[in-house]
Amino acid sequence: MFVRLLFLLLLALNLGAAAWLLFGRVPAQPFPPATDPGVPELRLITETHKPAQPAVAGSSSTPPPRAHDACSTLGPFMTAVDMRSAVQALSPHVARIQYREEKVQRSHGYWVYLPAAASREAALDAARALAAKGINDYYVVTAGDSQNTISLGLFNDQANAQSRLVQLQKLGFAAKVEQRVDTEPAYWVDYAVPEDTAFDWQAWLPGRNDLQAKSIDCF
Numbered sequence: 001m002f003v004r005l006l007f008l009l010l011l012a013l014n015l016g017a018a019a020w021l022l023f024g025r026v027p028a029q030p031f032p033p034a035t036d037p038g039v040p041e042l043r044l045i046t047e048t049h050k051p052a053q054p055a056v057a058g059s060s061s062t063p064p065p066r067a068h069d070a071c072s073t074l075g076p077f078m079t080a081v082d083m084r085s086a087v088q089a090l091s092p093h094v095a096r097i098q099y100r101e102e103k104v105q106r107s108h109g110y111w112v113y114l115p116a117a118a119s120r121e122a123a124l125d126a127a128r129a130l131a132a133k134g135i136n137d138y139y140v141v142t143a144g145d146s147q148n149t150i151s152l153g154l155f156n157d158q159a160n161a162q163s164r165l166v167q168l169q170k171l172g173f174a175a176k177v178e179q180r181v182d183t184e185p186a187y188w189v190d191y192a193v194p195e196d197t198a199f200d201w202q203a204w205l206p207g208r209n210d211l212q213a214k215s216i217d218c219f
Helices: 002-023 080-093 120-132 158-170
Strands: 069-077 096-114 150-155 176-194 212-216
Touching (some): 069 080, 069 096, 080 176, 096 158, 158 176
Antiparallel strands (some): 069 176, 069 212, 096 176
16 A cells, blocks of 8 residues: 555656646746937947958959050960960050950962962963973862962062962963961050050060061050
8 A cells, every 4th residue: 555655656756847847947038128219229340340451453443544654555466376465465564454355367388380270180280381391389279268279389589489470370370369268366564554654565565576566545
């Protein structure tokens, strides 16, 4: 009988403890507002003012040209590699620098040729006629836009091309000469220095006698 009563007492205590844990906790109270009603909340300066970001070269934040700058352009550079090397060499010594790309026509020499024949066999006949007159340095074009044309030389100097043309015409061949021109990119480097500064770009790009510098409006 005593053991049974002890068991019931322990059971009641356990049920009571469980009920207290489940229902007896006081809910947490919310924090009171940081300020009184109608009073603006305080904020740290670092929360309202972000630090200014540095300007990036080439972006719209580039500083405007100064009134007493002198600007020049240098070129032409025939390859992007040469242009970048020049920008790297000049940048530490100028106030501002940029580059531009232009399309230019560049001569690749003068071509002497016989116009395209009506057929492959006719082109070969013309080649045999050239050989019979002692002209052996020719080439019969076999494909492309110039198919069945006979090439008689490509010359860097126009005078040499004209001399070859006259030789062939005296032998009775209707030769022609044509300048070979391609459109290719060229680059110019623009730079600005203070107006009263004596700046010699050749000091930083020695040996580049192929380049020319001229004054331009400041950028």
